[in-house]
Amino acid sequence: MSGPLNKLEQAGQAVWLDFVDRKFLADGGLRKLIEEDGLTGVTSNPSIFEKAIGHSDAYDDGLSEYLDKGDSTIVAVYESLAIADIQAAADDLRPVYDRLEGKDGYVSLEVSPYLAQATDDTIEEARRLAEAVDRPNLMVKVPGTQEGVPAIRQLIADGLSINVTLLFSRDAYRAVAMAYLEGLEERVAAGQPIDRIASVASFFISRIDAQIDKAIDDRIAEGDPEADALKAIRGKVAIANAKLAYQDYLAILETDRWKALAAKGAQVQRLLWASTGVKDKAYSDVLYIETLIGRDTVNTMPPATMDAFRDHGDATAQLTNDIADAEHVMAEADRLHLKLGDVTTGLVTAGVKLFADAADSLLGAVAGKRDTFLGDKLNGMSATLPKSLDETVETRIGTMRKDAWSRRLWAADATLWTGKDEGKWLGWLAAGKGEQVEEDALAKLAEKTKGKADVVLLGMGGSSLGPEVIGAIVPPTTGAPRFHALDSTDPAQVATVAGQIDAGNTAFLVSSKSGSTLEPQLLEAYFRSLPGADTKNFVAVTDPGSKLEASAKADGFGDIFHGDPAIGGRYSVLSVFGMVPAAMMGVDVPAFFTAAKAMVFACGPDSPPATNPGMRLGAIMGEAALAGRDKLTILPSPSLAAFGSWLEQLVAESTGKEGKGIVPVDLEPLGSADSYGTDRLFVHLHLAGDSDDRLESTLKALADGGHPLVRISVADPMQLGQEFFRWEMATAVAGAIIGIDPFDQPDVEAAKVEARKLVDAYEATGALEPETPLYDDGDIAIFAPGDPEFAPTDPAVLLSTHFASLVPGDYAGFLAYIERNEPHADGIARMRAAVRDARQVATVAGFGPRFLHSTGQAYKGGPRTGSFLEITRTPSDDVAVPGRKASFGTVQLAQARGDLDVLVERGQRVMRVHLKHDAAFDRLVDMVIASVA
Numbered sequence: 001m002s003g004p005l006n007k008l009e010q011a012g013q014a015v016w017l018d019f020v021d022r023k024f025l026a027d028g029g030l031r032k033l034i035e036e037d038g039l040t041g042v043t044s045n046p047s048i049f050e051k052a053i054g055h056s057d058a059y060d061d062g063l064s065e066y067l068d069k070g071d072s073t074i075v076a077v078y079e080s081l082a083i084a085d086i087q088a089a090a091d092d093l094r095p096v097y098d099r100l101e102g103k104d105g106y107v108s109l110e111v112s113p114y115l116a117q118a119t120d121d122t123i124e125e126a127r128r129l130a131e132a133v134d135r136p137n138l139m140v141k142v143p144g145t146q147e148g149v150p151a152i153r154q155l156i157a158d159g160l161s162i163n164v165t166l167l168f169s170r171d172a173y174r175a176v177a178m179a180y181l182e183g184l185e186e187r188v189a190a191g192q193p194i195d196r197i198a199s200v201a202s203f204f205i206s207r208i209d210a211q212i213d214k215a216i217d218d219r220i221a222e223g224d225p226e227a228d229a230l231k232a233i234r235g236k237v238a239i240a241n242a243k244l245a246y247q248d249y250l251a252i253l254e255t256d257r258w259k260a261l262a263a264k265g266a267q268v269q270r271l272l273w274a275s276t277g278v279k280d281k282a283y284s285d286v287l288y289i290e291t292l293i294g295r296d297t298v299n300t301m302p303p304a305t306m307d308a309f310r311d312h313g314d315a316t317a318q319l320t321n322d323i324a325d326a327e328h329v330m331a332e333a334d335r336l337h338l339k340l341g342d343v344t345t346g347l348v349t350a351g352v353k354l355f356a357d358a359a360d361s362l363l364g365a366v367a368g369k370r371d372t373f374l375g376d377k378l379n380g381m382s383a384t385l386p387k388s389l390d391e392t393v394e395t396r397i398g399t400m401r402k403d404a405w406s407r408r409l410w411a412a413d414a415t416l417w418t419g420k421d422e423g424k425w426l427g428w429l430a431a432g433k434g435e436q437v438e439e440d441a442l443a444k445l446a447e448k449t450k451g452k453a454d455v456v457l458l459g460m461g462g463s464s465l466g467p468e469v470i471g472a473i474v475p476p477t478t479g480a481p482r483f484h485a486l487d488s489t490d491p492a493q494v495a496t497v498a499g500q501i502d503a504g505n506t507a508f509l510v511s512s513k514s515g516s517t518l519e520p521q522l523l524e525a526y527f528r529s530l531p532g533a534d535t536k537n538f539v540a541v542t543d544p545g546s547k548l549e550a551s552a553k554a555d556g557f558g559d560i561f562h563g564d565p566a567i568g569g570r571y572s573v574l575s576v577f578g579m580v581p582a583a584m585m586g587v588d589v590p591a592f593f594t595a596a597k598a599m600v601f602a603c604g605p606d607s608p609p610a611t612n613p614g615m616r617l618g619a620i621m622g623e624a625a626l627a628g629r630d631k632l633t634i635l636p637s638p639s640l641a642a643f644g645s646w647l648e649q650l651v652a653e654s655t656g657k658e659g660k661g662i663v664p665v666d667l668e669p670l671g672s673a674d675s676y677g678t679d680r681l682f683v684h685l686h687l688a689g690d691s692d693d694r695l696e697s698t699l700k701a702l703a704d705g706g707h708p709l710v711r712i713s714v715a716d717p718m719q720l721g722q723e724f725f726r727w728e729m730a731t732a733v734a735g736a737i738i739g740i741d742p743f744d745q746p747d748v749e750a751a752k753v754e755a756r757k758l759v760d761a762y763e764a765t766g767a768l769e770p771e772t773p774l775y776d777d778g779d780i781a782i783f784a785p786g787d788p789e790f791a792p793t794d795p796a797v798l799l800s801t802h803f804a805s806l807v808p809g810d811y812a813g814f815l816a817y818i819e820r821n822e823p824h825a826d827g828i829a830r831m832r833a834a835v836r837d838a839r840q841v842a843t844v845a846g847f848g849p850r851f852l853h854s855t856g857q858a859y860k861g862g863p864r865t866g867s868f869l870e871i872t873r874t875p876s877d878d879v880a881v882p883g884r885k886a887s888f889g890t891v892q893l894a895q896a897r898g899d900l901d902v903l904v905e906r907g908q909r910v911m912r913v914h915l916k917h918d919a920a921f922d923r924l925v926d927m928v929i930a931s932v933a
């Protein structure tokens with residue numbers, strides 16, 4: 001053969017192809033080039049794979065095969081495809097490699113561009129890729145950044161063949177040339193062979209001209225007096241730079257250091273001309289080939305450039321011609337202040353970014369294909385947002401991608417948030433993969449619990465809400481015990497649960513991360529005192545070293561499970577705090593995690609924000625909050641109604657602080673679309689099979705009316721774990737956008753301190769501190785200690801004044817320290833609907849003390865837009881706490897008063913209505929509804 005491409009070989013230059021594509025390989029395209037054009041190598045980069053994989057369906061068969069395994073990360077999927085191509089190309093080139101005894105015949109695969117600034121990670125990744133590709137004619141491509149240089153030295157010393165990429169300056173080239181020599185010297189010193197180690201230094205051409213030429217054009221357009229001199233070097237700087245780099249190469253060959261290595265069989269590190277497709281169409285399409293032909297060099301050509309050279313290239317060697325001219329061009333560039341140094345430095349950063357962008361886009365494309373493949377095994381999500389919110393969300397997603405939020409979140413980078421200790425609180429990421437629980441131990445516990453009639457969980461907030469939601473939504477196996485979560489000091493509620501069980505045939509679960517929360521302590525004392533209760537049937541779930549762990553051990557609990565201290569309570573549902581109760585209530589935990597995995601991987605570090613369901617939802621929540629839509633209104637389909645009580649703790653306690661945050665609105669009765677203000681973000685969670693016509697038509701009306709609406713679809717209740725994980729990620733992301741630490745709860749302790757003070761005083765004196773009501777008729781009493789504006793008067797006036805202060809953007813809260821039962825929930829719902837419709841404000845409600853460990857943080861620390869009606873009552877049948885003077889009823893009242901004091905202190909509006917007997921509740925409901933009518 002004697003075409004121009006073949007002639008390059010005679011001039012000492014190797015022809016490589018800067019392109020990979022599955023179909024091209026499968027069709028024998030590469031073998032044809034090897035046979036007909038004398039091609040001896042192939043290069044790839046993230047942009048090349050992005051074009052190949054991201055924009056064609058040629059890879060879909062391979063993709064399905066991989067995705068079938070179920071637990072592949074997106075990077076693993078991408079790598080499997082890329083590696084298969086690289087192996088195929090390496091196999092095509094293997095005869096060349098063998099014939100040339102390892103001097104050529106290489107295929108290059110680049111390390112992740114995300115690692116270009118990390119030496120150790122680059123080393124690790126290069127070793128891993130070399131092992132995975134498992135071909136002697138692989139060159140691992142490593143960026144020649146400052147951090148890349150020591151990695152290159154190490155990898156050469158390891159015995160890998162390395163293609164150093166992203167070289168733009170002679171200084172950078174000389175640094176990697178030295179790293180190559182050092183790596184070889186290290187091997188020689190260790191008595192290892194060096195003759196099969198190949199390396200190329202990829203020196204980029206066209207990207208330099210693209211920058212310099214643009215600067216020249218701008219200067220000429222501005223009327224620069226040096227226009228002629230500038231024009232004279234247009235399109236010449238990159239070539240001159242490369243020619244001089246080649247002179248540097250020749251100089252290295254003259255050193256004794258090199259000669260010593262050569263004597264041991266070392267191969268030269270060839271300069272490879274990369275980026276040789278012309279970017280300025282005004283230039284000859286073979287400009288960056290013809291000018292750079294010389295001995296022991298490589299030119300890697302994009303297919304079009306290769307075709308052009310085959311067609312009309314001139315293979316005369318010119319690389320060492322006109323060196324003085326090259327020096328003159330460089331001197332002129334310097335004199336004309338074209339700042340080549342800055343350009344080449346900038347190109348390295350831009351080059352890393354460009355490849356990272358391509359990788360993001362590629363991973364996004366793979367993620368999209370993966371989602372399609374998974375179908376409804378991955379819970380779906382769609383959003384209808386008003387235009388301005390949609391734009392800010394997309395802009396945010398763009399900056400999140402550029403700033404690598406997916407990777408940084410998984411890498412526990414606290415600078416995503418406030419830069420404090422957030423990095424220590426990300427154990428929930430691993431928990432999502434099931435890494436925090438031991439399935440065998442749970443299976444044993446499930447077996448042990450099977451024979452019991454009931455399981456009663458005693459715990460608060462993060463230690464009870466997740467299990468309660470699982471119990472309400474996920475179907476247990478048949479014959480499993482009934483499950484009760486008790487998170488109250490309300491005497492009636494305690495008595496209700498006690499009345500439903502036989503303590504001798506019940507498994508009790510005392511659940512507290514800190515192991516020092518008051519309520520589970522009191523409840524444990526109470527249930528252990530019931531006839532038939534046996535501590536062997538008690539299980540503790542707590543963090544290692546807690547007070548609960550010590551007492552459970554001392555008291556002979558049947559089992560103790562340890563939580564992960566790197567997980568905060570509200571993020572703990574996929575750890576033992578959710579999974580121990582799940583196992584006890586008969587949920588198939590391994591199957592639950594298998595179903596959850598699809599979301600965990602979809603939200604993985606390699607899933608760019610646009611295709612990362614947790615990140616996208618977090619961006620919507622965060623941006624909506626910043627735009628004043630800070631009331632996250634949860635509208636589930638009937639079977640998912642319970643989900644909100646877990647979600648509201650996560651969102652409220654995580655984001656509601658420093659006067660900022662998101663106020664979750666759960667279980668608010670559905671209103672007409674026009675009863676909602678512009679401070680709402682609606683989220684509809686839908687379980688397949690559920691239907692609710694009124695809800696559906698309201699959702700449609702909301703979206704049509706310009707309200708933001710996120711719709712989430714869950715195909716199967718076993719996929720509930722996906723929602724736990726999605727929302728954890730989303731909340732962490734929303735926290736980052738809002739600018740707070742989503743893992744602390746700075747305002748929760750204050751109410752506990754106030755309640756403790758009152759209880760301690762009670763234990764000492766036998767009475768709670770007296771208070772003076774504004775109104776008392778023997779049925780109800782009203783207090784408003786925080787507001788001096790209130791004078792003793794008629795209750796109707798007090799209530800209407802209280803609600804009259806609500807303006808759009810505010811929210812009304814009903815904090816009810818009474819039994820959580822249906823009649824109470826109904827009454828509260830009626831009051832909420834009346835206030836919402838009358839004042840066009842969001843309404844929230846919580847039963848105390850349950851909500852104190854959940855949404856209470858946001859009510860105290862979040863936006864100061866709340867106006868609360870606290871409801872307390874004198875219980876008709878109080879329940880004593882064994883070993884204490886204070887009864888459950890007294891403790892509950894102390895908690896309510898402590899809560900009120902702190903709300904007042906934090907500048908929220910609050911009025912308290914005390915019911916002197918249970919029947920007064922209905923009267924209160926009527927009075928509230930009348931007060932806003």
Ligand SMILES: O=P(O)(O)OC[C@H]1O[C@](O)(CO)[C@@H](O)[C@@H]1O
Pocket residue numbers: 460461462463511512513514515516517569570653745748852853854
């Ligand atoms: O599991 P623990 O330590 O008993 O805490 C229960 C709940 O109380 C809180 O600390 C709030 O008081 C929550 O964050 C937590 O989920």
Ligand SMILES: O=C[C@H](O)[C@H](O)COP(=O)(O)O
Pocket residue numbers: 018043044045047165202204206207273274275276277300
């Ligand atoms: O190794 C090859 C390089 O990655 C490639 O030549 C870069 O070319 P570009 O500047 O056209 O992206």
